[in-house]
Amino acid sequence: MKPTILVSWLDMDRLDRMLDSVPASQLAARDALLDELGRASLAEPWEMPPDVVTMNSRVRFSFDGSEEEVLMTLTYPKDMTGDPEQLSIMTPVGTALLGVKVGDTISxxxxxxxxxxxxxxxxxxxxxxxGQYHR
Structure with a gap:
């Protein structure tokens, strides 16, 4: 069983609206994100702990126990510009990052x-x- 994640109600609202318009080619990614959001606890944006990954967070992470770190910004698909340091929420890694905290390992x-x-x-x-809630 996967642990509960923490998502602000503002991010949840924005993600719900985004998921309403997902193209047919991304239905599997949509379903994976819906599954993740289904285990989310909601928080007020201004009460979000500073160690939790939220939308538009710039996150350092590593893969498979490596000491080499990657630094990326978790991004909505509409905001993707082709910057290699952006990570769409619609990717498996982006979906997995949302709502977890520093120190967590996701498998x-x-x-x-x-x-x-x-x-x-x-x-x-x-x-x-x-204090940036309208992004």
Whole structure:
């Protein structure tokens, strides 16, 4: 069983509206995100703990226990600009990051059946921490 995640009601509202217009080619990604959101607890945006990944957070993480870190911004599809440091919420990694906190390790099966792990190492920027609610 996967742990509960924490999502602001504002992000939840924006994600619900986004999911209403997902193209048919992304139904599997939509279903995966809906599954994740189904286990979310909601918080007021201004009460979001600073160590939780929210939409538009800039997150440091590593794969499969590696010490090498990746730094990416969790982004809505409409905001994707082609910047290699953006990560769409509609990707498996983006979906897995939402609502987890620094220090958490997330495991899931890759398409080939092998297990995959991601560990959140830090949050360089979180909009809620900076009082940015209208992004």
């Amino acid at each position: 899931w099966a890759r398409p080939d059946g092998a297990m995959f792990e991601l560990t959140v190492r830090g949050i360089e920027y979180q909009p809620e921490r900076d």
